[in-house]
Amino acid sequence: MSIHLQRDLDNLQRQILSLGGLVEAAIFKATRALRERNVGLAQEVVEGDSQIDSEENEITEECLKILALHQPVAGDLRRIATAMMAVVDLERMGDLAEEIAERAVHMSHLQCTPFPEGLETMTDLALTMVRQALNAFVSGDPDLARRVIRMDDAVDDYNDKLIAKVTETMRAQPELIECALSQFSVVRHIERIADHATNIAEDVCYQVEGQLIRHQPR
Numbered sequence: 001m002s003i004h005l006q007r008d009l010d011n012l013q014r015q016i017l018s019l020g021g022l023v024e025a026a027i028f029k030a031t032r033a034l035r036e037r038n039v040g041l042a043q044e045v046v047e048g049d050s051q052i053d054s055e056e057n058e059i060t061e062e063c064l065k066i067l068a069l070h071q072p073v074a075g076d077l078r079r080i081a082t083a084m085m086a087v088v089d090l091e092r093m094g095d096l097a098e099e100i101a102e103r104a105v106h107m108s109h110l111q112c113t114p115f116p117e118g119l120e121t122m123t124d125l126a127l128t129m130v131r132q133a134l135n136a137f138v139s140g141d142p143d144l145a146r147r148v149i150r151m152d153d154a155v156d157d158y159n160d161k162l163i164a165k166v167t168e169t170m171r172a173q174p175e176l177i178e179c180a181l182s183q184f185s186v187v188r189h190i191e192r193i194a195d196h197a198t199n200i201a202e203d204v205c206y207q208v209e210g211q212l213i214r215h216q217p218r
Helices: 003-036 039-070 074-107 119-139 142-172 174-209
Strands: none
Touching: 003 039, 003 074, 003 119, 003 174, 039 074, 074 119, 074 174, 119 142, 119 174, 142 174
């Protein structure tokens, strides 16, 4: 590998970590705004989504520039391909955080029951998956990536239980249906964030091992 290609790949890695940090912060703020009914914090997340979109575009352009200038092959080519897929997943996580923040604003005006127990743990798991998927990408660690993939099963279990509880609320207290529908959306958004973290982890396995494992039985 030439010194120039290594320099550009190192810079690309820093850009992805920066984007990942923005996305993690957006998810954390959005869920905190939801718990605390903090409209101001929720608006910060909504307004910050444009920066996430902008950084995604910059990283994609950087990847295309590296492909054109260096024409990498084998592992270096897979690394850039993985980066391009990862930034798409990160941008979509940012969109989901924005949608959670919008639900927080909406729910601040509604009569609501507290979220069912387990949402905070589910959110912590999803954030851990995002963080560890990025760590696996940076370190090229397929074992860590596979641990992230396995964690998705726990998030799915929380998703099923929370959706069941929210559905029961709608049946038992029809006057709370509007709030419960927003709660339903939030749970699904967090589950989707975990799915995108899983995608990044699966792409790390491809980057290191050269084998696509998406849509394969776990």
